[in-house]
Amino acid sequence: MKADWVENFIRKVWNEGDADAAADFLASAYTIHHDPGDPWEGKTLDLEGFKDRVRQSRGPVPDQRFELLDVCEGEDRVFITWLWQGTHRGDIAGFPATGRTLSMSGATVYLFDGDRISGHWQIADRLGIFRQLQGA
Amino acid sequence: MKADWVENFIRKVWNEGDADAAADFLASAYTIHHDPGDPWEGKTLDLEGFKDRVRQSRGPVPDQRFELLDVCEGEDRVFITWLWQGTHRGDIAGFPATGRTLSMSGATVYLFDGDRISGHWQIADRLGIFRQLQGA
Numbered sequence: 001m002k003a004d005w006v007e008n009f010i011r012k013v014w015n016e017g018d019a020d021a022a023a024d025f026l027a028s029a030y031t032i033h034h035d036p037g038d039p040w041e042g043k044t045l046d047l048e049g050f051k052d053r054v055r056q057s058r059g060p061v062p063d064q065r066f067e068l069l070d071v072c073e074g075e076d077r078v079f080i081t082w083l084w085q086g087t088h089r090g091d092i093a094g095f096p097a098t099g100r101t102l103s104m105s106g107a108t109v110y111l112f113d114g115d116r117i118s119g120h121w122q123i124a125d126r127l128g129i130f131r132q133l134q135g136a
Numbered sequence: 137m138k139a140d141w142v143e144n145f146i147r148k149v150w151n152e153g154d155a156d157a158a159a160d161f162l163a164s165a166y167t168i169h170h171d172p173g174d175p176w177e178g179k180t181l182d183l184e185g186f187k188d189r190v191r192q193s194r195g196p197v198p199d200q201r202f203e204l205l206d207v208c209e210g211e212d213r214v215f216i217t218w219l220w221q222g223t224h225r226g227d228i229a230g231f232p233a234t235g236r237t238l239s240m241s242g243a244t245v246y247l248f249d250g251d252r253i254s255g256h257w258q259i260a261d262r263l264g265i266f267r268q269l270q271g272a
Contacts, residue, residue, distance in 0.1 A: 036241060037264075069257075070245055072208035077208070079215040079243075081215075105172060105259060107215075107245075121206070123217075125259055127172070127262040127263040128172050
């Protein structure tokens with residue numbers, strides 16, 4: 001089931017931080033179709049590029065965890081909603097580490113090419129994170 | 137089909153601005169479960185409260201339109217992703233009208249109680265709108 005595939009991908013790659021495990025889940029090209037505020041928005045990455053994205057994204061929040069709230073499986077895509085939390089241990093967009101817990105919610109559509117994930121369309125509550133980084 | 141129900145609800149109530157038509161689609165109580173940045177987040181509204189929300193939300197952007205991008209129907213819920221656009225004709229959170237076009241993307245899970253919509257869980261790109269309002 002594609003929903004299980006997405007859940008395992010998020011657990012291994014994003015929660016456990018095993019960037020190399022991306023090879024087990026992804027198609028040869030991964031496109032960030034829509035993800036406003038994400039530095040990779042609009043780009044198509046190969047496997048090495050995707051691993052770099054995982055490492056760079058997780059770097060400042062190394063204990064980050066996505067908790068899946070809701071999942072809906074379509075024919076060639078999986079919709080999820082999620083909560084995300086982690087400790088601010090490094091520079092994020094110019095905001096230096098504070099040691100505080102950051103929290104964010106979001107929704108993602110993972111797109112499949114056959115049985116492999118080939119990209120996503122995503123919205124995250126970046127205004128909420130921006131306010132937390134500003135200490136508001 | 138619940139997906140059609142949601143599409144018709146959005147077209148009539150939100151795009152055409154017929155707040156009274158909400159009576160045709162909603163359960164007797166409507167809960168905004170999660171919608172960070174929305175003034176009604178966490179509230180449960182009756183029909184009149186929901187109509188007020190539609191009128192207040194649409195007031196400053198009266199020609200607003202949601203364009204549905206993707207839909208996934210679950211047993212008691214419908215996931216959608218959307219683009220939104222409209223002309224800034226009135227005060228939004230202290231930002232006076234500019235006459236400019238505002239654009240936003242988002243994702244919503246509509247929850248059903250039987251065959252009626254009883255609430256939503258939503259994320260919108262409010263950081264993007266905030267930057268447009270600031271004229272950045």
